Amino acid sequence: MLIDERFEVETPEGAMLSLSLAGPVTRAMAYGIDLTLRLIIFAVLAIVLSLLGKMGIGLLLIIGFALEWFYPTLFEALRHGQTPGKKAMGIAVVHANGSPLSFNGSLIRNLLRTADAFPLFYLLGFVTTLISPRYQRLGDMAANTLVVHIEKTETTRKQHNDPANPPDWPLSAQDQLALLAFHERRDQFSEARQQELAQLAFPELSPQLALQRLRSVTRYLLEGAQ
């Protein structure tokens, strides 16, 4: 899970969706990627079309216009709220109720880009993003859209052969979550670090025993007694 602002939406089915909002830096980087991409497309086309003389320049002006104004809208409307830059950064635009971005929504937020870019380098947009509790720039506010992280998580976890023992203390929901999170991240820590962390829970035990104890309780939580 990312350390970031989360925003909760209730679906008509009564499930709570939790969206993780993308901050200004991620968004600026996505914008940078898109800008580079657009400049490359424009440069390549400029070279090709310059062979066509004045007609080519006319076409180039039209393409430049389309790249400036419609590149984000077309990608966002057709590719699930993601321009190539946003896709690379793993973020997407959605409506504030979590539903997919409509063409109109995308057009509003992108037409108003000029106001966000005022006076230079997206200064106004940057400031409003920081002030807004949901990281919205002016265009997002008018279109009622959010930029969120698209997370990919896998639940296939490795099997471990720890013995399963029930906890011998009254287990709170917080404890359970902490234990399971510790278990899921066990491959990210060295054995020594795990022992060190485990000892925080059982200061009276040796590091090895403390870790064993935690693991056996976790196994019990996951699969029950054998």
Next chain:
Amino acid sequence: MKQARFEQQYRPLWDSLEQQLDQLEALRVARKKRLPLDRFVADYRQLCHQLALARERTYSLELQQYLNNLVLRAHRQLYRYNPPLADRIGEFFASGFPGAVRRQWKWHLISALSFILSITLAWALVQQQPEMVYTVVDEAMLSELELMYQPEDSAGGDIHAGREGEDDVLMFGYYIKNNIGIAFRTFAGGLLLGVGAIFVMLFNGSFFGAIAGHLINTGGHEAFFTFVIAHGAPELTAIVLAGGAGLRLGWAIIAPGQWSRLDALRLAARDALPTMYGVFALLLLAAFIEAFWSPRDFDATIKYSVGAACWALLYLYLFFGGRQRGAGKG
């Protein structure tokens, strides 16, 4: 139920939902590979239920996160709204656009007045004191303009001479990039408390007025007016409408009335958007006329009558287009 059994039991459902989602999210899927989607909605409901269970029973965060993301993806597909495009475009031009303009007539009127007043003022000033033109245009640009709109009988390059098809395409591209860009920026500028929109109207108005006044002083007015009259109808109208739409946004922030400022802004943007689609269409039309008709060398009477017809048709369309008979005031 322990988490491991829970996962084991519902894993097939999640896998099948993921496959269905992959298919729904792809732009195009080969017919042979298509899965039946008739269970999608039922599966999605079950998934929502399982997410709620996983949270209630405090299964691991990772599992909760996985289910949450799956619900999110399915929710996106289920609530996607995609009516047929062609019908909507037809209806938009038949009634949506003129209706949207009439609903916001106050803002368009203010925008038009600020534009027309600044034209008149600049025009009158330049007529009275010809040197006033230099306050809005610099000398180099002015001599270029004078050359462009030289009286027909004098020697030298006027706009009609030596233009070929290639130049028309070049200018078409230029008008699109320039004019539509200005209109979009005017709209966005309105968000800055309306100041941006009003500024564009005043600036362009006085520019246009000063040039017109100056060309009358120097005798180039016939070349100028025969050139601008036809495409001026959609072009100037579109700029005024973009200004009006922008003012509507700005006013929503200044005086939101019974709404919160955020809600007022959302409503204003939703109301103004049809106008902006129309502005885009009008400016495409204007660029087309400006590049391919306006530079053609016809008799002044023909140019003026075609131009007058453009203005009349456009305003008949905006005032009466899509009105329902007996529906009362629009």
